[in-house]
Amino acid sequence: MPHLRKPCPYPGVSWDSEHRAEPDPWKGTAACIAMGLLFVMTIGLIYWQVVDQSHKHWVLQGRFTGIFWDSKKHSLVFQTLSEDKTAVEVSVGQVGDPDLHVRFARNRCWLNSSGFCTEWDGRLEVKMVLEQDELLHMECYNITWMPLHCHVDMRHCFYMENIFWYGGAGVQAQKWPINTVNIPLQPFTVSDLRLNPSGYGSVLDHQFFGSTGVAVLFSPDVPLNVGIDSSLKLCVEPQHILVTQPLQYRVCVGRNLRAVHQKIAHECRHRPPQSSLWKLVVNTDSGARLEKKLRMFAKQLKRHQLNEVIISLDEHSTSLLLKMGYHDYLIKGHSYSHARNLPLIRHLNISVTFTPYVSVNNQQFQMSLQEGNEAFWLSRLTTTQGHLVPLMSPWKGDICVKLNISNPAAVRWFLEQVGTESAQLDAEYIILEGGEGSLSDGLPEVQVGQEYITLLAGLAMRVGRTAIVTSGTSDVPLFIMMSPLQGSWGYTGIKGIIPSILHYSILGYNFFISDAIGGSLVDHMISDEELFIRWLEIVSFLPVISFQTPPWSFSEYWVLNLTKSYLSLHHDFVVPLLLKYAHEWKETTNPIYRPLWWISPEDPFTFTIDDEFLIGSEVLVAPVTDQGKVERNIYLPGDGIQWRDRWNGQVFDGGTLLRSYSVRLEKVAVFLRIQS
Numbered sequence: 001m002p003h004l005r006k007p008c009p010y011p012g013v014s015w016d017s018e019h020r021a022e023p024d025p026w027k028g029t030a031a032c033i034a035m036g037l038l039f040v041m042t043i044g045l046i047y048w049q050v051v052d053q054s055h056k057h058w059v060l061q062g063r064f065t066g067i068f069w070d071s072k073k074h075s076l077v078f079q080t081l082s083e084d085k086t087a088v089e090v091s092v093g094q095v096g097d098p099d100l101h102v103r104f105a106r107n108r109c110w111l112n113s114s115g116f117c118t119e120w121d122g123r124l125e126v127k128m129v130l131e132q133d134e135l136l137h138m139e140c141y142n143i144t145w146m147p148l149h150c151h152v153d154m155r156h157c158f159y160m161e162n163i164f165w166y167g168g169a170g171v172q173a174q175k176w177p178i179n180t181v182n183i184p185l186q187p188f189t190v191s192d193l194r195l196n197p198s199g200y201g202s203v204l205d206h207q208f209f210g211s212t213g214v215a216v217l218f219s220p221d222v223p224l225n226v227g228i229d230s231s232l233k234l235c236v237e238p239q240h241i242l243v244t245q246p247l248q249y250r251v252c253v254g255r256n257l258r259a260v261h262q263k264i265a266h267e268c269r270h271r272p273p274q275s276s277l278w279k280l281v282v283n284t285d286s287g288a289r290l291e292k293k294l295r296m297f298a299k300q301l302k303r304h305q306l307n308e309v310i311i312s313l314d315e316h317s318t319s320l321l322l323k324m325g326y327h328d329y330l331i332k333g334h335s336y337s338h339a340r341n342l343p344l345i346r347h348l349n350i351s352v353t354f355t356p357y358v359s360v361n362n363q364q365f366q367m368s369l370q371e372g373n374e375a376f377w378l379s380r381l382t383t384t385q386g387h388l389v390p391l392m393s394p395w396k397g398d399i400c401v402k403l404n405i406s407n408p409a410a411v412r413w414f415l416e417q418v419g420t421e422s423a424q425l426d427a428e429y430i431i432l433e434g435g436e437g438s439l440s441d442g443l444p445e446v447q448v449g450q451e452y453i454t455l456l457a458g459l460a461m462r463v464g465r466t467a468i469v470t471s472g473t474s475d476v477p478l479f480i481m482m483s484p485l486q487g488s489w490g491y492t493g494i495k496g497i498i499p500s501i502l503h504y505s506i507l508g509y510n511f512f513i514s515d516a517i518g519g520s521l522v523d524h525m526i527s528d529e530e531l532f533i534r535w536l537e538i539v540s541f542l543p544v545i546s547f548q549t550p551p552w553s554f555s556e557y558w559v560l561n562l563t564k565s566y567l568s569l570h571h572d573f574v575v576p577l578l579l580k581y582a583h584e585w586k587e588t589t590n591p592i593y594r595p596l597w598w599i600s601p602e603d604p605f606t607f608t609i610d611d612e613f614l615i616g617s618e619v620l621v622a623p624v625t626d627q628g629k630v631e632r633n634i635y636l637p638g639d640g641i642q643w644r645d646r647w648n649g650q651v652f653d654g655g656t657l658l659r660s661y662s663v664r665l666e667k668v669a670v671f672l673r674i675q676s
Contacts, residue, residue: 059107060116062130062139065253078141078214078253087214087253091157091233092145123152138254138263145247153237154247160232164211164607166506166595168226168234170201170483173491176499176595176610177211178228185227185235190436190453190471193483194521200226201483202436202471205507207264208234211597211607213256215264219248256601265508265589276545276567277351279312279516281523287324290317304552304560306567310349310428312546315396318352322421351468352427354418355434356403356456357395365390365401376410377401395434402434405455415462431481432460433470468513479544480504482512487519487526489627494531497538498623499610505593510585514539516548525549529559530627530665537668538623540566541574541615562666574615581616592616600637603655609635622661622669634658634669646670 059067059076065087068077078087109115114130125146132139145154158165164177172193175181184198188206191199206218218224223239238245254260278301282293294311301309313321358365358377368376369390377390378401390401404410422430435456453471460467460478468479482500486492491499497514504512517535518526526532526549539545551563581592591598594614596606612622612635620643622634636643638654645652647667651674652658663669 060114060128060130060141062114062132063134064137065139067128067141078251080253085212087212088163088210088216088251089159090251091159093153093155119148123148124154133263136254136259136263138252138260140250140252142250143248147244147246150244152244155235155237156247156249157233157235158208158216160228160234163214165208165234166210166503167205167208169204170500170503171199172197172201172483174483174496174499174503175491176502177608178503179232181228183226183228185225185229185237187239188224188226188236192436203480203483203504203507203509204471207507209257209261209264209506211257211604213254213260213601215250215252215254215260217250217252217264219246222246222248258598258601261506262588262590265591276306276309276547276570277312277513278309278550279314279520279546279548280317281314281548282317283523285320287320290320291324300550300552305564310351312351312429312431313353315353315355315433318354318421318425321352321425349428350425351429351431352422352425353431353433354421355395355432356405356414357393357400357434358403359398359400360392361398373409375407376404376413378404405452405459411459411462414459418463427466429466429468429479430463431468431470432456432463433481435469435471480509480512482514484521485515485519486521487528487531489531489625493519494535494538495611495625497535498613498625501542501593501613502595502610505591506595508589508591510582510592511543513544514542514546516546518549520548525553529554529556533559533562533665534624536563536566538621538625540570540668541621543578545570577615577619584616596620596635596637599641600639600655603637605635605657606637618673618675620671620673622663622671624663624668630664631660631662632669634661634671636671642674643671644674646672 056077057069057071059069061067061081064082065078065080068079069075070077070089073089074092076090076092078089079085080087106118107116108119109117109127114132116128117126119125125144125148127144127146129142130139131142145156147154160179165179166177168178169188169190171181171183183200186199188200188204190202190204193199193201206220206224208216210216218236222245225237225239227235229235236247236249238247252260252263254263278297280294280297282290284290284293297311301311360366365377368374374388374390379388379390381388392399392401394400395402403414418430435453456471457469457478460469468481470481482504485494485496489495501512504510517539518528518532532549532551532554536545545567551560554560578592581590584590585592592615594617596609596612596614597603598614599617600606611625611632612620614620620636622632624630624632626632634657636652636654636656636658641654643652643654644650647670652671661669
């Protein structure tokens with residue numbers, strides 16, 4: 001009886017040749033499983049598209065990016081098309097019917113493929129315009145939300161979760177990135193952080209940059225309230241004033257953070273001062289005592305071979321010296337009497353300080369009222385007789401009026417005062433402070449806040465290249481004083497220096513004057529020797545080194561010698577480097593001081609490093625900012641790049657984390673990029 005072969009449960013393979021393949025039961029099983037998985041995936045994809053993704057509707061698309069509307073979250077989502085990567089998500093609040101997950105709206109600009117416009121229930125008009133830059137592989141969306149009546153609330157919140165954000169305004173304890181900053185929703189204007197520690201500081205710009213390669217720019221022409229809350233949202237809304245205000249912003253999406261910053265960066269051209277700045281703090285109302293203190297201080301600088309410096313005088317000291325030089329102090333239209341000779345002052349390099357504030361007890365102000373020049377000061381019309389009444393405000397313990405910079409006659413008078421008085425003292429630099437003070441009580445917007453600062457910056461430009469401001473705008477090439485700091489080891493002190501450097505630079509302020517070593521929010525000299533040294537090591541790599549505590553005040557004589565050493569390093573190494581990158585900045589708008597992600601824009605590790613910075617792309621500085629530490633972790637960015645320790649010559653590859661790297665008290669870690 002022939003042998004019967006058992007039937008195979010799966011299809012076999014037969015061959016006509018003498019070599020036959022044995023049937024493989026696992027192949028059939030795999031095929032069945034694959035077919036089942038394909039079926040499940042198909043059903044899942046259909047469900048995802050039809051059911052789960054039904055709330056997502058494309059609004060506008062370019063070649064590289066697009067915007068879709070998420071009706072569940074009431075958000076606009078900016079996304080790359082090739083990678084499906086979210087660049088930024090913006091919650092726009094309740095528009096349309098909040099109970100229906102409907103499409104964003106019908107496009108009334110359908111004839112224009114690069115535009116979108118619509119209207120929401122007679123409440124809002126929305127317009128979006130796409131701009132493409134194929135060369136940079138970047139696209140920008142100009143978006144305007146226009147309320148159609150006065151009772152429309154527009155608060156748009158940009159999500160910060162999974163995105164590191166930079167830019168905006170300075171704060172008292174500066175952070176880098178700004179995600180951990182907690183600022184209540186408030187007017188987005190410069191304020192004096194001494195009086196308003198929870199407000200925005202002297203550097204303020206309407207630009208924000210995200211680590212996903214996105215930039216958000218708000219219109220500076222619309223007064224805004226801005227806040228960053230603990231739920232990681234950056235929220236903006238137009239201020240409620242008498243007329244309806246639009247909410248306008250521009251969103252640019254590029255390949256990475258560096259590329260989008262280069263697209264947006266401001267261009268600014270000037271040279272930094274190349275001397276160190278020594279603040280002379282004298283608590284006296286006697287001009288004779290001030291002159292004596294100044295003479296003694298100058299002799300000490302000379303004795304310690306530190307005479308190639310600038311001695312900075314505050315507003316009070318400037319006023320005292322001028323009163324010694326003049327018998328009378330009169331306003332325009334009256335001649336000056338012969339000035340007393342101040343030979344010592346005229347042989348010193350000094351900076352003097354002026355403000356747009358004038359005391360109500362000052363003869364200048366009183367004579368201006370007698371001559372009918374009330375319009376020289378910020379004023380308000382009386383409702384009864386229609387006369388101008390100058391507004392009064394506290395300024396440094398005095399009741400003052402403030403210059404009306406929108407009045408050309410007042411500006412000419414002020415410039416004449418500054419020119420005459422600075423020439424009398426033979427001042428090397430002129431500091432203009434007081435722009436950050438606000439007289440917002442009923443004044444037109446043109447005269448307060450950011451608009452006043454912009455006008456004051458324009459006035460400083462007319463003073464000349466020697467002008468320094470304490471608040472300004474990156475559109476005007478001026479030296480700017482960095483925000484004052486506490487004499488501490490925290491973010492209100494030494495830890496806040498590098499985040500401030502990066503913040504100023506990313507907004508276009510490349511030539512700044514750092515706060516005095518040890519901080520100027522104290523009116524006495526610091527005694528912490530270690531804090532002085534570590535602070536000195538950081539600012540030696542900045543455009544100007546500013547002192548308030550002289551190094552000879554410490555008992556250890558080597559502190560003075562170390563100071564001289566870092567002053568030499570600044571003169572011989574840092575200044576030539578700054579001039580080199582100032583030229584590059586002029587040509588390309590690339591900042592001089594750069595965060596580590598400038599070299600490695602795709603490296604997430606670089607997004608949160610707030611205690612290292614680059615000068616150009618060839619020098620990395622990693623100071624110590626922790627008390628008692630003589631070592632620190634240092635990250636060297638850039639795959640394929642090599643870095644050499646400036647002090648010991650060791651070479652390391654980019655993309656390397658150096659753990660517990662030795663940095664003795666008298667040293668600061670500096671690495672030079674090895675050029676291939």
